[in-house]
Amino acid sequence: MLKEIEEQPDVLARTAFERLRDEEGDVEFEDGFAFGDDELSSFRRLRFMAMGTSFHSALLGKLMLEELAALPGDTLNASEFLYSPRLPEQDALTVVISQSGETADSLRAMREVQARGGQVLGLCNVRGSTLDREADHVILTHCGPEVGVASTKAFFGQVVALYLLAVRVGRARRVLDAAAGRRLLDDLRHLRPKLDALFGAEEQAATGRAADLLEPAAGCLFLGRSLNYPIALEGALKLKEISYIHAEGYAAGEMKHGPIALISPEFPVVAIATPGRTYEKMLSNIEEVRARGGRVIAVGVRGDQRLGELADAVLPVPEVPELLSPLVNVIPLQQLSYEVALRLGREIDQPRNLAKSVTVE
Numbered sequence: 001m002l003k004e005i006e007e008q009p010d011v012l013a014r015t016a017f018e019r020l021r022d023e024e025g026d027v028e029f030e031d032g033f034a035f036g037d038d039e040l041s042s043f044r045r046l047r048f049m050a051m052g053t054s055f056h057s058a059l060l061g062k063l064m065l066e067e068l069a070a071l072p073g074d075t076l077n078a079s080e081f082l083y084s085p086r087l088p089e090q091d092a093l094t095v096v097i098s099q100s101g102e103t104a105d106s107l108r109a110m111r112e113v114q115a116r117g118g119q120v121l122g123l124c125n126v127r128g129s130t131l132d133r134e135a136d137h138v139i140l141t142h143c144g145p146e147v148g149v150a151s152t153k154a155f156f157g158q159v160v161a162l163y164l165l166a167v168r169v170g171r172a173r174r175v176l177d178a179a180a181g182r183r184l185l186d187d188l189r190h191l192r193p194k195l196d197a198l199f200g201a202e203e204q205a206a207t208g209r210a211a212d213l214l215e216p217a218a219g220c221l222f223l224g225r226s227l228n229y230p231i232a233l234e235g236a237l238k239l240k241e242i243s244y245i246h247a248e249g250y251a252a253g254e255m256k257h258g259p260i261a262l263i264s265p266e267f268p269v270v271a272i273a274t275p276g277r278t279y280e281k282m283l284s285n286i287e288e289v290r291a292r293g294g295r296v297i298a299v300g301v302r303g304d305q306r307l308g309e310l311a312d313a314v315l316p317v318p319e320v321p322e323l324l325s326p327l328v329n330v331i332p333l334q335q336l337s338y339e340v341a342l343r344l345g346r347e348i349d350q351p352r353n354l355a356k357s358v359t360v361e
């Protein structure tokens, strides 16, 4: 798992860079993605379906598509689709996301969409997998084989690919002009060196201080808003999968509606508070936690003094455009889970009761 966490800067380069058409401010996928601009513009909605960590990518895919392509999206846990009413599918494109391309719930949902007359775009990491073969269109992530049961680099690759998809659909629908497309692609290229900065000695020391707070915890809460709400969910899933500490991810606005009752010095909060539209509200959440005796681990940009004064530990990240912040913010949370699980002597690469690929419904 540690190796796979550290490979993520390369995953960015492998999944994205050859597909960028810098001059046109656009993205070109391979032959498996055979949509022309007209067809992409004809869809009235996009649906994202997946399971587990890939479901968290799906949540981000929806937000990115809505933001860059102005196309309404929705997200559904793939195992729930079977029970949904049979509405017309002709105006919709369904994106099914799966690292392995073999997850039974996701394949079942794909086949059900197709049986209802809809088209499926598969997003997967394994060439030749069932999703790759059976989806109507495919985008492959180029993460390399993921062996650790807890998904890390595959999630990262999925989010990169979804960003590319959002740019492509935004350009096709003329929501983005070439200049806007170029800016978005530049942002992605500039991310590479910033990611490298997440693996230094200062970051490792910060992970250790945060792990001191989590290791003895009975449970904890992960909070984020907007684009970093899926990252809160993913941070919580990673921690519970490999450390067996109970963790729940919440949209931070929900905190006052129930979870706040859990907060105590033994029940810390991990809060994602990087710059952008949610920053001030996240700081208020952190103040509320502190006022109730809770301990706070914050993900924040390096040198953020306000956050430094409020939080018990800060996991420092470089400042990046808000739309790319999930890619940066997820990494210290993976590192934190890894460190806590290591200290607790867990079987990190093969956590109990879990299989890498869940091939039964």
Ligand code: M6R
Pocket: 051, 052, 053, 054, 055, 097, 098, 099, 100, 101, 102, 103, 106, 149, 150, 151, 152, 241, 354, 356, 357, 358
């Ligand atoms: O291969 P898939 O992406 O379809 O797998 C989906 C989930 O089973 C998977 O993400 C699972 O949640 C991981 N253990 C998460 O770390």
